[in-house]
Amino acid sequence: GENVEQHPSTLSVQEGDSAVIKCTYSDSASNYFPWYKQELGKRPQLIIDIRSNVGEKKDQRIAVTLNKTAKHFSLHITETQPEDSAVYFCAASGITGNQFYFGTGTSLTVIP
């Protein structure tokens, strides 16, 4: 089955700096890669996703890049704000579409 690794497990940045979280996956058949943000005690919220026919996608301060050859994808947050503090999970999904394989999560702290 698919194996998704996520790094780093914790990340602290100063407000206004950029944050980058990286994930690798093992199954070349995976073709959908969402990123979820989960604040303490709340539900995972989809913040951005990318499909394998696209190399990069951007939504305001958030961007995701995908390198299919190397089997890795990354989340980039620019101009970080304290409200960006949360746990971020990457995931990969394959042909069936039903099963998401989650990374282990990154706890991001933005220091005011």
Next chain:
Amino acid sequence: DTEVTQTPKHLVMGMTNKKSLKCEQHMGHRAMYWYKQKAKKPPELMFVYSYEKLSINESVPSRFSPECPNSSLLNLHLHALQPEDSALYLCASSQAPSLPAKNIQYFGAGTRLSVL
């Protein structure tokens, strides 16, 4: 509207109790999921229903019993749970099973379960 509603929000139960968790969505989604999540860990898939039929059971103990009465509702029946089953139970739904272009999953707020 991307709302998945779960009840109750919190549940405390003893090891001999029987209780049920409920999940509801009115987005016309035909795939629904149960996940278990421990603190600061990723969600772990338990069950997947596709078109109201159980399609994935991730070797979950029989003390957890899922039910999908119709396309909008998903239940998780709990019986004789153990303290290690204490966790956040998340429900999710997606538009169309087995169609990669329609597989965005939307999560409910979860039920925080404590087993004493």
